[in-house]
Amino acid sequence: MITTLGPAQFLLLAQGLAWTLALSAIGFALGGLGGLVIALARSSGLKWLEGLAAFFIEVFRGTPLLLQLFIVYYGVGLLDLSVSPWMAVSIALMLHASAFLGEIWRGSIEAIPAGQTEAALALGIHYATRMRYIILPQALKISVPATIGFLVQLVKGTSLAAIIGFTELSRTGTLLSNITYRPLLIFGIVGLAYFAVCWPLSRLGRAMERRLTPAART
Amino acid sequence: MSKLLRRSVLTLALLGLGVAAASAQTVDEIKKRGVVRIGVLSELPPWGFLDASGNLAGYDVDVGKLIAEKLGVKPEFVGMTVAARIAQVMTGKVDMLLATMGMYPDRAKVVQFTEPYAGLKIIMLAKKSQKIEKLEDAANLRIGVTRGSAQDTAITAGLPKTADIRRFDDDSAAIQGLITGQVDAIGANTTYMININKVMPNNDFEPKLTFNEQWMGVATKPGQKQLNEWLNGFIDEIKANGQLEAISQKWIGQPLPQFPASVPGVPYTVQ
Numbered sequence: 001m002i003t004t005l006g007p008a009q010f011l012l013l014a015q016g017l018a019w020t021l022a023l024s025a026i027g028f029a030l031g032g033l034g035g036l037v038i039a040l041a042r043s044s045g046l047k048w049l050e051g052l053a054a055f056f057i058e059v060f061r062g063t064p065l066l067l068q069l070f071i072v073y074y075g076v077g078l079l080d081l082s083v084s085p086w087m088a089v090s091i092a093l094m095l096h097a098s099a100f101l102g103e104i105w106r107g108s109i110e111a112i113p114a115g116q117t118e119a120a121l122a123l124g125i126h127y128a129t130r131m132r133y134i135i136l137p138q139a140l141k142i143s144v145p146a147t148i149g150f151l152v153q154l155v156k157g158t159s160l161a162a163i164i165g166f167t168e169l170s171r172t173g174t175l176l177s178n179i180t181y182r183p184l185l186i187f188g189i190v191g192l193a194y195f196a197v198c199w200p201l202s203r204l205g206r207a208m209e210r211r212l213t214p215a216a217r218t
Numbered sequence: 219m220s221k222l223l224r225r226s227v228l229t230l231a232l233l234g235l236g237v238a239a240a241s242a243q244t245v246d247e248i249k250k251r252g253v254v255r256i257g258v259l260s261e262l263p264p265w266g267f268l269d270a271s272g273n274l275a276g277y278d279v280d281v282g283k284l285i286a287e288k289l290g291v292k293p294e295f296v297g298m299t300v301a302a303r304i305a306q307v308m309t310g311k312v313d314m315l316l317a318t319m320g321m322y323p324d325r326a327k328v329v330q331f332t333e334p335y336a337g338l339k340i341i342m343l344a345k346k347s348q349k350i351e352k353l354e355d356a357a358n359l360r361i362g363v364t365r366g367s368a369q370d371t372a373i374t375a376g377l378p379k380t381a382d383i384r385r386f387d388d389d390s391a392a393i394q395g396l397i398t399g400q401v402d403a404i405g406a407n408t409t410y411m412i413n414i415n416k417v418m419p420n421n422d423f424e425p426k427l428t429f430n431e432q433w434m435g436v437a438t439k440p441g442q443k444q445l446n447e448w449l450n451g452f453i454d455e456i457k458a459n460g461q462l463e464a465i466s467q468k469w470i471g472q473p474l475p476q477f478p479a480s481v482p483g484v485p486y487t488v489q
Contacts, residue, residue, distance in 0.1 A: 001263035001264055001267070001412070001413050001416050001417075002263075002267075002269060002270045003416055003417055004270070006270055006271075008268075008270060008271045008272030009270075009272070011272060012268070012272060165302060174261075174387075174388065175260060175261045175268070177390050177391075178261035178262070178267075178388055178389060178390040179261055179263055179267045179268060180417075181390050181393060181394070181413060181414070181417045182417070183390060183391070183394050
């Protein structure tokens with residue numbers, strides 16, 4: 001039993017915050033890769049591929065992240081395959097983020113006027129070049145607000161990783177509140193820590209938007 | 219792109235494949251390794267918790283230190299949650315649990331207990347002014363319990379289905395419910411009062427009913443005969459030489475209870 005918060009308790013909270021940031025980074029990096037694949041598949045023009053990507057999006061956007069984490073960690077474990085918590089959390093966050101980012105980015109890609117694709121085709125510019133140099137740079141600008149919005153959600157969503165044993169920020173809060181019996185104080189601090197991460201992200205998003213679309217802001 | 223994706227997943231897979239430490243089957247193997255891995259709770263004061271300096275401390279940890287001393291090895295304490303403790307010992311992440319684990323028949327089917335080294339009482343706590351002399355007096359009150367705890371079982375079994383039993387995720391949430399008046403009484407154990415008195419020295423809560431006594435033993439994987447025998451011998455020894463009494467006084471502020479010769483449905487030795 002301890003009744004006051006000292007350096008050791010703040011160190012624990014800092015470690016929890018580090019886990020939260022690491023989980024968010026993994027989710028965003030892997031989800032970004034997966035999301036790009038999904039977005040490209042979803043706007044590829046190939047019926048079967050679009051259908052497949054749409055199915056993937058609906059499944060992982062329509063089920064809770066908590067459930068996905070649970071199934072990947074415990075469900076796969078039942079098949080006699082050993083999944084480490086890191087592996088499980090990486091897979092689940094990737095699937096979750098891929099679905100959301102894929103759909104956000106599909107929207108952005110499709111928002112680019114079809115005339116640009118037609119013009120590129122007329123000039124004989126093929127798919128990879130067209131996407132890389134014409135469509136995606138413009139789509140990126142459009143997608144920034146929604147992407148940042150999702151990233152903020154993802155940071156908070158990583159608290160669910162506690163169910164497979166990660167002592168991230170929220171879990172650290174529970175632990176300290178069990179030791180000190182001061183939940184309001186502890187969760188107040190935890191809330192502030194989340195805010196301290198998410199608020200700069202929102203600011204960054206706004207700054208990026210402004211930088212990427214100077215013309216529209218004048 | 220998909221190649222990159224595959225490569226990153228593969229890299230993560232390799233990172234994730236931590237080598238699972240094989241648990242020692244015998245006392246000799248622990249001695250040879252030079253380290254005994256002991257699972258304790260990290261958030262249940264005064265039994266096992268992270269103290270002010272962030273180290274694991276408590277009744278269970280002190281008993282664990284004596285085990286290591288007696289074995290002549292270094293203790294390595296692994297903090298864990300109530301929910302994860304059985305999985306941790308069954309998968310060999312730790313050699314034994316000193317995790318405030320009550321000796322109940324359903325658990326004894328899964329793990330091997332030793333004889334008890336600690337005990338507490340499952341009770342009901344409420345304000346002094348609240349009249350509760352028998353469980354039926356609480357039938358119309360809002361009662362908080364920690365979900366799935368021994369007190370949850372006792373109170374749920376003793377009250378009619380219409381009773382307003384509110385289940386909280388952990389002890390501190392249940393206690394907070396009592397302090398803030400969201401519930402009138404809580405199912406508790408005897409060590410709650412020690413903690414509440416520390417946080418709120420002038421509270422007016424008192425124990426009302428006693429449901430049952432709970433005994434805690436050291437839990438190992440089943441079938442580890444040598445380790446179980448060694449531990450039983452060790453517990454007899456620290457009970458006899460006063461070391462366990464000192465630990466009880468230090469953390470609980472009470473003398474050791476009269477330990478039972480047997481707990482129904484929970485064998486102390488490997489059958």
